[in-house]
Amino acid sequence: MSGIRLRSGVFLPPFHPLDENPSLCYRRDIQLMEWLDQLGYEEAWFGEHHQSGWEMLASPELLIAAAAEHTKRIKLGTGVVSLSYHNPFMVATRIAQLDHQTMGRVMFGAGPGLHIYDAKMLGIDPNKMRDRLPEALDVILRLFRGERVTKKTDWFDLRDAFLQVPCYSDPYPEVVVASSKTPSGGNVAGTFGLGLLCVIASKAEGFDALATNWDLANEVAAANGHTMDRSKLRLVAPIHIAETREKARANVSFGLEKWMNYWTTTTPRSKDRYKRTLAEGFDLPDAVCKIEGGVIGTPDDVIALIERLQAKQGEFGCFLQMGHNWADWEQTKKSYELFARFVVPHFRDSNRNRRYSLELFRDTEEELKLAQQKTIETAFAKFNTTRESEGKSTITMPKF
Secondary structure, eight states: OOSSOOEEEEEEOOOOOTTSOHHHHHHHHHHHHHHHHHHTOOEEEEOOOSSSSSOOOSOHHHHHHHHHTTOSSOEEEEEEEEGGGSOHHHHHHHHHHHHHHTTSOEEEEEESOOOHHHHHHTTOOGGGHHHHHHHHHHHHHHHHTTOOEEEEOSSOEEEEEOOSSOOSSSSOOOEEEEESSSSHHHHHHHHHTOEEEETTSSSHHHHHHHHHHHHHHHHHHHHTTOOOOGGGEEEEEEEEEOSSHHHHHHHGGGTHHHHHHHHHHHSHHHHHHHHHHHHTTOOHHHHHHHHHOOEEEOHHHHHHHHHHHHHHHOOOSEEEEEOOOOSOHHHHHHHHHHIIIIIHHHHHTTTHHHHHHHHHHHHTHHHHHHHHHHHHHHHHHHHHHHHHHTTOOOOOOOOO
C-alpha cells in the first residue's frame, strides 16, 4: 500500500447540539479550520443542510469563503452542494468565484440532497433528486470548460448561459460525487470521470458497498472514456482518539449520548439497531463503534481501522474524519493533533530514514565506541604535545 500518499482531512456536516449558541458554532468551525491548517491537514469538506436542527450549515460556500481568509494551505470543499435544490448555473458561478477567492483551494463536491424535509420545503419530489444530479453536473462541467449552454428541463431553463469569469484553477476545481450505499454515486462519478466521496465508509452497509461501488464506477467510467483515479477516492469514518482508550471513552461522555439521540431521530432505521445493541450489553461507546464502524480509542486503533479499509477497498487518496463534537472543544482539538502526530506519519512512512539512521548507530555500536575513544585520545595527545613544547605540565586523560 505505498503507491498513493494518503492525505488527511475532515468531513463536517456539521453536527452542533441544540443547547449551544449557533453564532459561536459557526465561529468554532472556522477556528477548527485554522487548527487543522496548522497541523498540516490537507482537506476539509462542509455539508449543506436546511433542516434537522443539528446540521445547520445552509451554505458551505459561505463558510469556505470565511475559512479561506483564516487559513493558508488546507483545501476546502463543498461536501456537498445538494444540486437538486439549485439552478446549476448559479452553482457554477458561485464555485468559480470561490475558486478565485481561495486562489485554487476550493473543491466542488456534489450530491442529490439528503434530508427529505429539505426537499419537501422546496416542493421537490424526493424520488427525482437523484435524477437531477447528473442533469445538473452535465451543465456545471460544461460551464466550467468554457462552453455556452442552452438546456431546458422540467426544473431549469438555461439560454446561452456561460461563465463571465472563468475558473481560477486549470481547467477547473476538482469535482467529486458523494456516495453512500446505493450505486448512484459510483454511477455518476464514472459517467463523468469524477472523484468519489464515500460518506459512510466504515459503517456496515457502506463498508460492504465500498468495493462494489468502486468497481461499478470503473466499469461506467471505461464505457464513457474515463479512468477512475484512486487518489481522488475519499473515505469517511467517525473517530475520537486520546493517549489511552480509557481517556478517549471519558472524553466522549461530553457529547456522545446527545449525538446518538440526534442521529437516531434523523435516521429512524438506526434507532432499532442502537436499541438492540445496547440491550445486548454493549455500553454506548462500544455500541457507537460497532454500529458506525468508527473508533473511540488510540492512534493505533485508527491505524487498524484505515488498514481494514485499505484491505477492503484497496488504496485510496484521503481519510476524512467525521466531525461530530463527541468531546469538548479542547479534547476535540487534541484528537485531531494526535492523528496528525501519530497516524499520518505511519501511512506516509515519514520516519523511515530516521529509523535507518538510528539502526546505523545500533549496528556499529562497538565501532563507534572505539572511534570515539580514539578521537579523545588523539585530542589529549595533541593538547599535551603543545603543553610540553611550552614547558608546561601535561593533563592526564580520565578513564571513560
